[in-house]
Amino acid sequence: MTERVVRVASGQGFWGDSLDAPRQQVENGPVDYLMLDYLAEVTMSILQKQKERDPAMGYARDFVGAMDSVLDAVTERGVRVVANAGGVNPPACATAIQGVAKKCGKSLRIGVVTGDDLLPRLNELVEQGHALAHMETGEPLETVRDRVLSANAYIGSRPIVEALSRKAQVVITGRSTDTALTMAPIRFEYGWKDTDYDRLAAGIVAGHILECGAQSSGGNCQYDWRNIPDLANVGYPIADAYEDGSFVVTKHPNTGGRVSVQTVSEQLVYEMGDPHGYITPDVIADFSTIRIEDAGPDRVRVFGIKGYAPTDKLKVSIAYKSGYKAVGTLVYSWPDALEKAQLADRILRERLERLGLRFDEILTEFVGASATHGPLAGDAGRNAPEIQLRVGVRSDDRATVERFTREIAPLVLNGPPGVTGFAGGRPKVEEIVAYWPALIDKTVVQTHVEIV
Amino acid sequence: MKVRLLDIAHARSGDKGDTANVGVIANRPEWFPLIARELTQERVTRHFAGMIEGEVDRFELPNLNALNFLLHGALGGGGTLSLKTDAQGKVYSTALLRMMLDVPDAEARALGLPSA
Numbered sequence: 042m043t044e045r046v047v048r049v050a051s052g053q054g055f056w057g058d059s060l061d062a063p064r065q066q067v068e069n070g071p072v073d074y075l076m077l078d079y080l081a082e083v084t085m086s087i088l089q090k091q092k093e094r095d096p097a098m099g100y101a102r103d104f105v106g107a108m109d110s111v112l113d114a115v116t117e118r119g120v121r122v123v124a125n126a127g128g129v130n131p132p133a134c135a136t137a138i139q140g141v142a143k144k145c146g147k148s149l150r151i152g153v154v155t156g157d158d159l160l161p162r163l164n165e166l167v168e169q170g171h172a173l174a175h176m177e178t179g180e181p182l183e184t185v186r187d188r189v190l191s192a193n194a195y196i197g198s199r200p201i202v203e204a205l206s207r208k209a210q211v212v213i214t215g216r217s218t219d220t221a222l223t224m225a226p227i228r229f230e231y232g233w234k235d236t237d238y239d240r241l242a243a244g245i246v247a248g249h250i251l252e253c254g255a256q257s258s259g260g261n262c263q264y265d266w267r268n269i270p271d272l273a274n275v276g277y278p279i280a281d282a283y284e285d286g287s288f289v290v291t292k293h294p295n296t297g298g299r300v301s302v303q304t305v306s307e308q309l310v311y312e313m314g315d316p317h318g319y320i321t322p323d324v325i326a327d328f329s330t331i332r333i334e335d336a337g338p339d340r341v342r343v344f345g346i347k348g349y350a351p352t353d354k355l356k357v358s359i360a361y362k363s364g365y366k367a368v369g370t371l372v373y374s375w376p377d378a379l380e381k382a383q384l385a386d387r388i389l390r391e392r393l394e395r396l397g398l399r400f401d402e403i404l405t406e407f408v409g410a411s412a413t414h415g416p417l418a419g420d421a422g423r424n425a426p427e428i429q430l431r432v433g434v435r436s437d438d439r440a441t442v443e444r445f446t447r448e449i450a451p452l453v454l455n456g457p458p459g460v461t462g463f464a465g466g467r468p469k470v471e472e473i474v475a476y477w478p479a480l481i482d483k484t485v486v487q488t489h490v491e492i493v
Numbered sequence: 494m495k496v497r498l499l500d501i502a503h504a505r506s507g508d509k510g511d512t513a514n515v516g517v518i519a520n521r522p523e524w525f526p527l528i529a530r531e532l533t534q535e536r537v538t539r540h541f542a543g544m545i546e547g548e549v550d551r552f553e554l555p556n557l558n559a560l561n562f563l564l565h566g567a568l569g570g571g572g573t574l575s576l577k578t579d580a581q582g583k584v585y586s587t588a589l590l591r592m593m594l595d596v597p598d599a600e601a602r603a604l605g606l607p608s609a
Contacts, residue, residue, distance in 0.1 A: 312507035
């Protein structure tokens, strides 16, 4: 008898990832579950704005096309989909997906997870004494309360497990943690309990490896990057999970990219905090216990993971309006490109000063010399063929930022010579939606599952 | 012997608020002890002088032949507030790999380290 395996495929690492990946994951080989992660820190606020304009919006619309492309696999081959595409409006997302199914003459059983959205309850929660203090600065939410756009608790695996146990073919959540989308189906299949901490932690590690799509299967990989084959046809990662919590990371045959100890290790350390305590709603995973070994071509075995009881808090993702910004650029060419760009920056700053414009921040970067590596780049910019002057400003006052955007183009005629690269026109003023991470008592957040 | 970190390790970096993390992984398991010895909290703090405003935290992951560094105040406010090109700290990884290490010749030969 062969050992049982649950096969979870990653088909989306963020909203804006490859449109073809979901279909390729269900067509290039067998999979049990398709996991699609659409939400980043600021995505919820963008979706909230869309919902305010149209109450039928507020979810990741790419998911509609993705479901269209995998519908046959779901209805005919039994592949089940778990996605946090619901954003701030999971019921509307489910309605849209039912529309896709109906159009194709199919019926779908969709599990809709809600309860993470705290925005309607925010005043009440603050009044009850939940400070929702900023996790880094300790400031109470009160300081930005009137500018909040969205507030969502990161929820764990349990409601997804409930939806699957109620035979949902597709599970749509709002702000589930990225890792729960992978861990929940594995835990559901094997019946892991709330206290199976080691195995739940293993599922979380599998989720961490899958949640950024191809970033664990050869994409953005520094190790041996020149020789990673056929990234144009990159295979997205798949976790083959076993009952004991161990799993193998792999990808479909005849796809590009690479799954190796190095590609997986790079993803394991990505966005890592204290490795001993990777906190999730279900379990605390200890990344210092992860064992990892080569298990053949494009196969990496991961095992030995320890987990601990979770905390009594949930993290809350809050988005709030925080002023305006704009970034202007010009390109200066050899000879003396860097010196010319530096002179242009001095002229620009003096003009802004004379106009009496006050910014919370002005940042000048010299792209090609020091923009990303600062002083570590040494004098790399000195004889550069061209240098991009890049000036960014930030202010609470829109008009101030607007005025700044008018001061870049004139430098073409009234600043240093050898300047080009202004064809893009005036810089755009952007409203800043900032991220406010906080904690809240778990008991405050009740999730609900509805089958539609 | 001078050894460039880039030639003996790989790295990936990312963000969490205004903090960048850099995970650095030895290219060969036998090179990890040397990297762990050389990349102290103090050394990495000095390396990023002038680039970050806060402290540096250091964690060891011998199971992955890796170290993880948290660079606080590295992203100009972080996320959407930041005006930086590298607002999400994606290339602090390669900035760390610029580091040059002084390794005793005998040790470098025994470990087969590439010379810078």
